[in-house]
Amino acid sequence: MFKKIYIGSDHGGFSLKELIIAQLKNASVVVDKGAFTTASCDYPVFAQAVSQAVLADPGSCGILICGTGIGMSMAANRIKGIRAAVCTDAYTTRMTRAHNDANVLCLGERVTGPGVAAEIVDLFLVTEFEGDRHLKRINLFEE
Ligand code: RB5
Numbered sequence: 001m002f003k004k005i006y007i008g009s010d011h012g013g014f015s016l017k018e019l020i021i022a023q024l025k026n027a028s029v030v031v032d033k034g035a036f037t038t039a040s041c042d043y044p045v046f047a048q049a050v051s052q053a054v055l056a057d058p059g060s061c062g063i064l065i066c067g068t069g070i071g072m073s074m075a076a077n078r079i080k081g082i083r084a085a086v087c088t089d090a091y092t093t094r095m096t097r098a099h100n101d102a103n104v105l106c107l108g109e110r111v112t113g114p115g116v117a118a119e120i121v122d123l124f125l126v127t128e129f130e131g132d133r134h135l136k137r138i139n140l141f142e143e
Helices: 011-024 043-056 070-076 090-098 114-126 133-142
Strands: 004-009 029-032 061-066 084-086 104-108
Touching (some): 004 011, 011 029, 011 061, 043 061, 043 070, 043 104, 061 070, 061 114, 070 084, 070 104, 084 090, 090 114, 104 114
Parallel strands (some): 004 029, 004 061, 061 104, 084 104
């Protein structure tokens, strides 16, 4: 269970970021790394800020939101040690935690509605990595 969450978005994910912060405020510590307005901005800046914070704080995770989730995931996955996954449903969310030990969840505000996004966030935070053969596989990412 992740209790500390670093969250970030660009303008395309700003509204969903605010909803998720409100969703989590009683259950988790959430650190908002921006954006702080809906002004047009560059998603890699926030992907990097959240990813570096997650790497510096073992046991934490990140949530990144842009229009599709894809740009955020591309930018985050450039950073060694980050395993960022775009999730659009419960199954992919559960599997990316159980098998990939994803440490950053990426969402697309223009793709996934607020109800499904809330369910995905809850599932991502509680689903444990299964380890075992999957640990060997994710370690191969770093070769
Ligand atoms: C911004 O218009 C949009 O390109 C961005 O939010 C994201 O979807 C990129 O992957």
